[in-house]
Amino acid sequence: MSKNPGILSKVYKGVISSVDRFVPGLVRPLWESPAGPRTVFFWAPMFKWGLVLAGLGDSLSRPPQNISLNQCCALAATGMIWSRYSLVIKPKNYSLLAVNLAVAMIQLYLIFKHLNWRAQNAI
Template sequence: MSFRPGSRIFNNFRPFFRQPLLRRRVGTAAAPGEQSGFAKLWNSPVGPKTVHFWAPIMKWALVLTGASDFTRPAEQLSLTQNFALLCTGAIWTRWCFIIRPKNIFLASVNFCLFIVGAAQVGRILNYQQSLKKAEGQAAKEGKVLEGELKDVAGKAEKAVKS
């Protein structure tokens, strides 16, 4: 016998911990060897007792944060950050189908992360392309105005000489 009080208490109460919490099924029509829906989820290899369940729950915060950026103007978004979200979503979605146990819940959150990242990268690239077009048009207008100014200057010089 151990002299540690915690060990003695645990050993004395061990039979109480081994008893099942529910001695009979309440309100289930499942066969004797079959589990109910919640029991299947609870005892699943990707159920709430594992990290395979809680990691996707936490990863939804990334998806929601990326989706909340849809309200921000495209000039305030980071291309590298959103491209990283896009790549992460694509890579890990594929990985979720390779690993064992297959984690469809994790695959769904990664696919949503890919979609959010792709949408944001698309917005950023469209914004940058519109800036380049605007700069090109401004340069063309500047050349036209420069030519017109030279013509007016030439006419002014001729008028002053005559």
């Protein structure tokens, strides 16, 4: 590991310290928590909500015959694995738990939708 932080780390720390002055007292406990917006433990799950939105789009609009069973199984499995991991790590990361449970649930629904289509068309 290098001794000097990179340019992106310096920019991030500068942004965080400039925003720090404007954080209201009501939000301060979240802001200063070990899994709050000042850490990667907050931002990684926030960006992962994109997978949830994509899954919701698939569940609403994708025909069941076009659902990839392998992909949905892989995403459901990783959602369940990372849900467990989010409770084992320190600090416990409940935002990571929420996003991974949402990923797993949506993918399990898509698996059910595809398998239901297969069962109806097997006759």
